[in-house]
Amino acid sequence: MDPENGKEAVEKILNQADIRIGGHRPWDIRVNHPAFYTRILAGGSLALGESYMDGWWACDALDQFFYKVLKYELYKKIRYSKQMVVEIVKAKIANLQRKSRAFEVGRRHYDLGNDLFAIMLDKGMNYSCGYWRQADTLDDAQNAKLDLICRKVGLAPGMTVLDIGCGWGGFARYAAEKYQVNVTGITVSVEQVKRAREYCRGLPVSIALKDYRDLNGTFDRIISIGMFEHVGGKNYRTFMRVADRCLKPGGLFLLHTIGGNRSTTTCDPWISRYVFPNGMLPSARQITTAAEGLFVLEDWHSLGPDYDTTLMAWYDNFTRGWPQLSSDYGERFYRMWTYYLLCSAGSFRARDNQLWQIVFSKKGVPGGYHRPE
Template identity: 55%
Template sequence: MTSEQQNAVEVPAIGRSRHLLGDILAKADIQINGERPWDLQLHREAAQDEIVARHSLGLGESYMRGDWDVQDLDQFFHRLLGARIPQDYRNWRQSWRALRSYLINLQSKNRSFNVGEQHYDLGNEFYSTMLDSRLTYSCGYWKEAQTLDQAQEAKLDLICRKLELKPGMRLLDIGCGWGSLIGYAAQKYQVECVGVTISREQQAYVTERYGGLPITVSLQDYRELQEPFDRIASVGMFEHVGRKNYRTFMETAERCLKKDGLMLLHTIGNNQRSASTDLWTEKYIFPGGELPSIGQLGDAADHLLVCEDLHNFGYDYDRTLMAWHKNFEEHWPRFADHYGQRFYRMWRYYLLSYAGAFRARSLQLWQLMYSKFRAGGVTRVS
């Protein structure tokens, strides 16, 4: 084949990829260089080829480089995900990631501390400016709340009421974060609390902030837990467990839960059992992260625990993420020199893409109540 013939083949291929990106975005009513707040403003032509070839990873990395912008990134993702575009355009990298999660335990004990080091150990000062006053890094409950602090306290109290906490009980928090739940439960419900985390920064923070309360925090993998507890909670941690370990998590809970005990599991969830982790999110935000489906949760608890109640308030995560983004933007000048522009674009992409995903109902937020075959079940609390 002559060079002229090669060029005749190659040039239209590039043209088709650029035309394909426009067609893909048009399905979501998004224009390239349009005038609406959700339209994509392209700064580098070659980014179109990268996005078509590498899908979500190309989209995110090209944004981090500044190759394109959108005035309202949350609206962009609301429209993109609401149109179910990713379901129609899957590439081999996404298929390989799904296969790899079946073949390899991506959340093994040896890897369990990776997400703590990469994500949660960014610095307590950084998170304290973005989150509420208790540093609650999970979905707030906005039923009657007007502010982020109110929404997070309402969520913490909702959990405590669902667990029917009483003075003197022992509460285990698997993945305790910065201790918002165990601090609240110890202060308001007079229970003894044990938290486990894979973040050294979080462990140090909880130990210092709640030193005067009956709270113990361990830097520990949840699979090592053996003690009995009256109540168990896990809030925003199950997303790091992974499908190969869902059963192990439920076995751990069953082993540590007293006969008449209750467990509350608060987790982001996927609508599809077969869904795999977004490649950009897995690489830059939550290494080893994986979102469960309802079916996978049911399989994991089979013959171990009874699901007493399921409460979905995923729509509240949109508002929570937008509140976090507002705080992040307001306080960014304090951290700009330390983290840099690439981190800034990465972090706002993370917050606003997730806000758009929850708004499009692509993701859910579930609170599930489990018991060990408890006589009489539980009373629904909302």
């Protein structure tokens, strides 16, 4: 396709979402390279992200741009790229999240640098959706989320708690300090282990570098916050069996995860290549199928719009703190990271992605489960 026909085709697609090339509204885009049009028509989502990283196009408000792209489902107007077809086939044939690859996301994402995440996140370095119902700041929203989780599972002094995907120790410290429980946390990130152990020093908290499939022991409560997105469809049932094995009779298990509106076996190819390798967003059907026969579903809480607010707070922190990071990370990383944060914010605003907190019990809570407010 010649560049002029390519431009006409892209303009036609974008016009359906009221996005203009060369317009002056925040969500309009500016094209800086003549081959941009043919590149994205041939390469889809991966090419769109890579061409932004290369400076081939710009937008004053990427979050608003992606809100419109996803709200109007413009991704359906562009055929799959060859790379996407390859990824779909790979995901159907191979277990991309098998045990031998479990630590890859730790090395490539969570070990990027604690300096980066300390600047972007709240004081407790909680890398998951906050709870903004009565919060005005990121710190307040994250503390509200942690407290909501603690209350949902009814933490009481002396309980043992398993934190699958403990991150930098935010939940472990909060639960140990505020609810006097004993927490065991696991992660696949070396840098997270270092920081979490220091952050929780002096508290009844143990942190280990471990894959969830190697877990042993039993616990009164199990928490998993923002980790299930790395498990993969071929392993959902295995994950649930591990949780079942490790949860004591009468216990509760809370799963906090991003979710998708459709059952799939792949992740967006740009996100998979540059942000979260081997990631996959579960659907409601995939979660309930994996839990069937093991758990009773007690409560399902949808908090997707709160993630939009959280991501915009992370973006503000990141851009404000960029002068402290720029010499170590470089301009291309800046464009990649801002693209990641803002396209994610747009996806939650458009309700294309969801955030769920799900409470499971083993045999059902006698008399019924009542969600705390």
